[in-house]
Every structure is written in C-alpha cells, then in structure tokens.
Amino acid sequence: MKTISKTIQKTMSKSKYVLMAILVAFSVSCSPEDGEDGAIGPAGEDGNANVVSSDWFSIQFDYTNGANDYGYMAIEIPNYQEFVNNGGIAMVYVKQTLGNDHIIRPLPFEDVFDFALANVPTEGVENSLIIFANQSNVIDLETEPGLTFRYVLIPGNSMNKNAKDLTKMSYNEVMNHFGIKQ
Secondary structure, eight states, X not given: OHHHHHHHHHHHHHHHHHHHHHHHHHHHHOOTXXXXXXXXXXXXXXXXXXXXXXOOBOOOOSXXXXXXXXXXXXXXXXXXXXXXXXXXXXXXXXXXXXXXXXXXXXXXXXXXXXXXXXXXOBTTBTTEEEEEEESTTGGGGGGOTTEEEEEEXXXXXXXXXXXXXXXXXXXXXXXXXXXXXX
C-alpha cells in the first residue's frame, strides 16, 4: 500500500513540474510585440445590413388586358424566390404628388385606382415583384408624372422577434427604422 502511495506522490510531483514548464513556455512564446495589427476596415452602415430600396420609379406595364382596365408590372429581382422562401418581406409604396405636396401609402392601395402587390412569386415570373393596377384606363398611369413607386426588400434575417410589425408602420417609420434615405 505504501508503494502505491509513494508512486502516486512521485507522479503528482512530476506532473506539477511538467505543468509549470508548459505554463512558462506559453507565457514566453506569446508576446504582444509579435507582428503588426491589420488595417482597420471601413465603417459599415448601422441598422440596414442587407435591406435594399429602389429609387422612385414610374409604372411601366408588362401586361394590360384588352379593355385596358387591368395591368401589371413585373420588377425582376435576382433570387427573389429564395428571398421570399427565407422569410424576406417586400414592401411597395405609391407616392402621389400634387404640386409641392405628396402622399405616400403602402400597397395595397385603393382610391380612384387600385394597386395591389404580389409578394409571392408566381409561375413565369418567379424572380419578379409584381404590381397590379385596376382603373378605367391603366395605360394613362404610365404617363402620370405625379404617380411613382418605390420598393423596399427586407431580408428575414434583418428582423428580430421583438421587432414591430413593419406592415403597420408608416413609410417614414420604415425608412427611419432601417436608416434608409428618403
């Protein structure tokens, strides 16, 4: 029994020396003077890492029916199907300008004319955001200078679980929330 106890004591004693040697080796080999720090990268934008917004644009229909009371515009967006499948949200706004004043509303919007949005890609236009319009003559909307649109694409990973419901926010609130220039 004494032999086993002495063997354990010798082993523990040797282990302490080995551990001490390893600690000394690490403290000597790691010094702050080794090498230079890399260059500091450019500052990123806060709050809107992957949010994409368009400029204001006029509607240009890709399709109108024979009566010209219905049409749609397809806005091609690369990988839009994947964007939607990953929880991304597309928000589209219509701006009506009357003189120096303007009103900005989200789609869908109903007034003298109706606008809707297809947020789910459909066959034939899988990578497109679709704006639908109904009016007595939709072709007239293409040349209306006081009527413009803008879309904002918000990836699913840009929203946390505690975030406000973006669909209940005004245009200004959404732009401010993501730090987007208006």
